[in-house]
């Protein structure tokens with residue numbers, strides 16, 4: 732019980748912070764993707780964040796231009812590591828040391844970037860990847876954690892693994908369980924997160940459920956249900972960890 736509460740608090744804050752851009756929350760976060768036909772210059776993007784009081788940003792990889800533009804902004808940043816890098820980082824401590832040096836330590840200087848999280852992979856357990864990244868996740872986490880410790884950053888920069896909602900399988904939250912083939916990795920992951928003070932992160936895209944099913948309850952999708960359905964969903968998710 733103590734363990735699930737420990738996980739619950741950061742999870743709730745994270746989901747609320749990153750997934751509810753339209754609610755009057757004191758801290759609002761956005762994903763800054765770069766797959767676009769008309770990319771804005773990074774300084775323009777950071778100016779837009781400031782104008783809109785965006786205080787938290789997730790980058791899908793350590794894009795040097797984005798990170799440079801974020802220097803001195805005070806915006807809290809989650810830096811992502813693409814799934815394709817997991818094998819290398821899982822197999823070499825030298826590679827993880829270099830990754831941390833080039834993509835974290837280089838920016839966490841005075842007047843630099845306020846990097847708070849490193850996302851190790853992006854939804855590496857997605858069923859469409861057929862398990863190809865699963866075995867790299869824990870070794871990559873352990874290598875990166877040691878690299879952060881060697882760089883004296885372990886207390887400040889937390890490692891997370893953004894999970895996909897399809898890691899969870901059930902039509903009803905109250906009957907929830909992770910996909911059976913993920914039980915072992917989820918147990919190891921949660922234990923790692925717990926011992927390092929990191930939140931459990933899950934990417935939830937309520938708009939996809941709305942597009943896919945016209946009966947999907949809108950208040951549920953936008954966390955506005957008077958019955959606090961979203962809280963129940965998250966609690967159920969955590970009970971199966």
Ligand SMILES: *[C@@H]1O[C@H](CO)[C@@H](O)[C@H](O)[C@H]1NC(C)=O
Nearest residue numbers: 792793794813829830833834
């Ligand atoms: C730092 O991150 C970038 C972007 O993901 C990557 O291309 C580069 O290889 C990383 N550096 C190291 C030393 O791994």
